[in-house]
Amino acid sequence: MASSNDCDPLPADVLPVGVKVLVAGGFGVGKTTFVNALSEIEPLSTEEMLTAVSAATDRLDGVENKATTTVALDFGRITLSPSHVLYLFGTPGQERFWFMWDELSEGALGAVVLADTRRLEHSFAAVDFFERRGIPFVVAVNEFDGAHRYRGEEVRTALDLRQEVPVVLCDARVQKSGTRVLLDLVQHLITTRSSHGSDTDQPTVRA
Amino acid sequence: MTPVLPDGPQLDEAAGRLVRPYTVSDGRTRATSHFTLVTTVRATGAQTQGVFGLEHAQVLALCEQPVSVAEVAARMQVPAAVVKVLLSDLAEGGAVVAGDTRPASTGHSAQPDRDLLEAIRDGLLKRL
Numbered sequence: 001m002a003s004s005n006d007c008d009p010l011p012a013d014v015l016p017v018g019v020k021v022l023v024a025g026g027f028g029v030g031k032t033t034f035v036n037a038l039s040e041i042e043p044l045s046t047e048e049m050l051t052a053v054s055a056a057t058d059r060l061d062g063v064e065n066k067a068t069t070t071v072a073l074d075f076g077r078i079t080l081s082p083s084h085v086l087y088l089f090g091t092p093g094q095e096r097f098w099f100m101w102d103e104l105s106e107g108a109l110g111a112v113v114l115a116d117t118r119r120l121e122h123s124f125a126a127v128d129f130f131e132r133r134g135i136p137f138v139v140a141v142n143e144f145d146g147a148h149r150y151r152g153e154e155v156r157t158a159l160d161l162r163q164e165v166p167v168v169l170c171d172a173r174v175q176k177s178g179t180r181v182l183l184d185l186v187q188h189l190i191t192t193r194s195s196h197g198s199d200t201d202q203p204t205v206r207a
Numbered sequence: 208m209t210p211v212l213p214d215g216p217q218l219d220e221a222a223g224r225l226v227r228p229y230t231v232s233d234g235r236t237r238a239t240s241h242f243t244l245v246t247t248v249r250a251t252g253a254q255t256q257g258v259f260g261l262e263h264a265q266v267l268a269l270c271e272q273p274v275s276v277a278e279v280a281a282r283m284q285v286p287a288a289v290v291k292v293l294l295s296d297l298a299e300g301g302a303v304v305a306g307d308t309r310p311a312s313t314g315h316s317a318q319p320d321r322d323l324l325e326a327i328r329d330g331l332l333k334r335l
Binding site for chain 1: 243244245246247248249273275277278280281282285286287288304305306307318319321323324325326327328329330331332333334335
């Protein structure tokens, strides 16, 4: 085994930066389809340990009420450039997994909340979660075959969304359609960033 | 005649993993370096220092090319927390380098920088 001095490790800064986008929405709303259509690899699943805060009723006396639990996360990959890779993580859809969205959303750029107009109420929880945590998101209405076509504004009203939250229509099966949703999210992030004046060299002008 | 169980193999093609995941990391669940699911890692090819086991070798083999922590975990079929510990060992030994781990987040605290957002937007535009 020869080791030569001229094969020093390359500096870490040549490695691409990974960014995380969450794909949320109720069970059966098309999250997996959305990730599958966009991912350049066959979507993978990894197990992550997340903190579960059990409800008081579950707690036995003297037992720590925080525990870790393992949840399977499906994810896909989109290589955007040699220096940027975007990962899409599907959030667990069942209600009993909502508690772990906090950890999932840590470090996330933002979220796509998929909505099915036949079952809009299934996306309430996701909308509520991201609003409360101040995590930027777009609502993407997955236009299922046979579903009544609603206008974005109708969906906005039904979900009681703030005016700045983009509502877009999409077909979760189609890659370009999904890409447009991600573009809408990134544009929303850029706009929000500018309007909030978060740059240090750009002080907020407010009376 | 009692069949004798072999000492060595920890993996069995049919049965899968024969040891509990956290045995692999000696029961450690806290990674000593900060790795997230989307941190990019790559083997350096450098001679490693320290004592590494079979699982470390598997991690190294999986990150010959730049790859995310999540992908390594998925391909090894062990929880990401375990892979983070293994990667920390390898990084400390100089066998692995990790990419930028500064949080790109808007989630919870700092906003991502504009350059990052614009790079992502441009990358997405090319895919339309």
